Amino acid sequence: MQNKEVDILVVGAGIIGASVGAELSRRGAKVCVIDKGTVGKGCSYGNAGWMTPCFAMPLPMPGMLIKSMKWLLNPEGPLYIKPSLSLDLATWMYHFMKNMNATQARRAVDALVVLSQKSLTEYEKLGRLYPETRFQQKGLMMVSRTQAGVAAAVEELEYVKDIGVTGKILNGDDIQQMEPALKAPLLGGVYFDKEAMAEPYLVVQALAKEIRQHGGEILENCELQDMEISGNRIESVKTSQGTIRAKQIVMATGSWSKSMAKMMRLRVPILGGKGYAMIVPTLEKQPQYPIMLVEKKIAITPRENTLRIAGTLELVDQDFTITQRRVESIKKGAKEFLHLPDDLQVQELWAGLRPCTPDGVPLIGYHQNLNNLVLAVGHQMLGLQSGAGTGLLVADLVEGKKPFIDMSVVNANRF
Ligand SMILES: Cc1cc2nc3c(=O)[nH]c(=O)nc-3n(C[C@H](O)[C@H](O)[C@H](O)COP(=O)(O)OP(=O)(O)OC[C@H]3O[C@@H](n4cnc5c(N)ncnc54)[C@H](O)[C@@H]3O)c2cc1C
Numbered sequence: 534m535q536n537k538e539v540d541i542l543v544v545g546a547g548i549i550g551a552s553v554g555a556e557l558s559r560r561g562a563k564v565c566v567i568d569k570g571t572v573g574k575g576c577s578y579g580n581a582g583w584m585t586p587c588f589a590m591p592l593p594m595p596g597m598l599i600k601s602m603k604w605l606l607n608p609e610g611p612l613y614i615k616p617s618l619s620l621d622l623a624t625w626m627y628h629f630m631k632n633m634n635a636t637q638a639r640r641a642v643d644a645l646v647v648l649s650q651k652s653l654t655e656y657e658k659l660g661r662l663y664p665e666t667r668f669q670q671k672g673l674m675m676v677s678r679t680q681a682g683v684a685a686a687v688e689e690l691e692y693v694k695d696i697g698v699t700g701k702i703l704n705g706d707d708i709q710q711m712e713p714a715l716k717a718p719l720l721g722g723v724y725f726d727k728e729a730m731a732e733p734y735l736v737v738q739a740l741a742k743e744i745r746q747h748g749g750e751i752l753e754n755c756e757l758q759d760m761e762i763s764g765n766r767i768e769s770v771k772t773s774q775g776t777i778r779a780k781q782i783v784m785a786t787g788s789w790s791k792s793m794a795k796m797m798r799l800r801v802p803i804l805g806g807k808g809y810a811m812i813v814p815t816l817e818k819q820p821q822y823p824i825m826l827v828e829k830k831i832a833i834t835p836r837e838n839t840l841r842i843a844g845t846l847e848l849v850d851q852d853f854t855i856t857q858r859r860v861e862s863i864k865k866g867a868k869e870f871l872h873l874p875d876d877l878q879v880q881e882l883w884a885g886l887r888p889c890t891p892d893g894v895p896l897i898g899y900h901q902n903l904n905n906l907v908l909a910v911g912h913q914m915l916g917l918q919s920g921a922g923t924g925l926l927v928a929d930l931v932e933g934k935k936p937f938i939d940m941s942v943v944n945a946n947r948f
Contacts, residue, residue, distance in 0.1 A: 535775040539565040542779035544757050547577035548916050549909050550785030551740035552924030558747035569756035573737030575787050579810045579883035581832040581843040584653050584918045585673050585728040587698045589645035591893025613847045625804050628891030641894045644942040646696050648922040655921035663739035666731045673728035675825045676708050676719055682827035683721040690723045700725040714820040730823045733917050765904050783907045788886035790910040800948050803911050804850055805886030809860055810843035812881040818872045829866035842867045855884050889913045898945035908945040
């Protein structure tokens with residue numbers, strides 16, 4: 534057991550906590566990052582590795598209402614909300630429905646694209662320092678076999694093309710030429726040329742190295758268990774390894790944030806968007822590009838000696854169980870587009886909980902009741918692609934600098 538005093542305590546060493554810790558350490562603060570497990574083993578471990586500003590849409594986009602009703606009925610669909618009587622789910626759904634409007638979606642996308650583009654620049658720099666992150670800016674393809682799928686891809690491009698995201702509409706032949714690993718026939722899609730990918734776990738590990746190299750400290754297996762609050766300040770926190778006093782505390786606890794917040798009597802309505810990723814051996818016809826299979830909502834990421842297939846979003850509350858039926862539907866969906874062998878060997882199967890706020894936008898900023906607490910949570914499907922930018926943003930806030938996005942969009946006190 535030990536007692537410590539630091540400038541900044543970051544709780545959570547996923548992509549968000551590691552990005553915040555690295556940036557504040559680089560700027561000279563005395564930083565301590567704690568995690569109840571080990572660095573980068575939460576949702577940041579096995580995600581698709583995409584750094585794609587083109588995908589900045591929050592979950593409750595207009596038009597989702599009809600779709601969400603369909604998900605309720607299909608437990609094998611790409612997106613699924615299991616009906617339940619939980620009050621947390623009911624509250625979450627209420628805010629989800631309330632936020633499906635065009636004005637809110639536009640403001641959110643504008644801010645999230647900037648956050649993602651800033652992140653992309655940072656990851657490119659990180660990739661030069663740490664080549665093991667395997668940062669590659671190959672672009673990304675959205676492909677489809679249906680009119681509706683092609684229309685969705687084109688709509689995605691239309692929505693972001695005026696805010697600096699570039700892309701090209703492709704027909705089936707164009708796609709086949711660029712990516713012969715895809716099975717014919719294909720109707721069309723979009724190629725976003727500036728999007729990137731990397732190894733998500735190795736990115737967090739590189740950031741951890743940055744923290745240590747700049748004098749910061751990381752305590753693993755160190756759980757925040759309680760805190761001493763006096764007036765509107767957190768005086769100290771009790772962890773499984775002793776007491777820590779910090780001038781400022783950054784909460785970056787991903788899908789665990791709801792229970793963390795309850796400890797502080799704060800309302801943070803975050804549920805987990807469970808998704809799966811499987812690593813399979815390199816295919817005989819291995820894709821060269823990251824590919825989004827539009828109607829299946831499956832993400833294909835080529836890796837050095839393997840392939841990652843990721844997908845599904847099932848709204849849950851701290852439930853990490855693997856539902857084989859949903860895993861099989863990902864395999865089946867991928868097999869319709871790729872030459873997967875009948876006896877596909879899954880080398881690793883992983884489930885992660887995306888930290889989902891009901892309006893699909895993260896909560897970033899100081900809390901109104903506790904003036905030394907900064908929230909950096911709820912990055913839903915975009916945690917990797919907006920992580921490094923969140924690190925810059927939080928560091929700017931802590932230093933009292935003018936933030937580079939409209940902070941009212943990510944307002945930490947909006948629920
Ligand atoms: C299948 C799948 C594919 C995805 N693909 C992409 C993608 O391609 N691109 C993208 O941008 N995003 C993607 N995501 C989303 C992305 O993975 C998440 O948004 C991101 O990992 C969230 O990061 P985080 O740091 O907030 O949470 P986490 O990585 O979960 O980190 C939170 C940390 O807090 C720690 N913690 C919790 N409570 C405590 C406590 N009391 N004390 C101490 N520590 C605590 C946990 O141990 C954990 O390590 C995907 C997600 C899934 C599931």
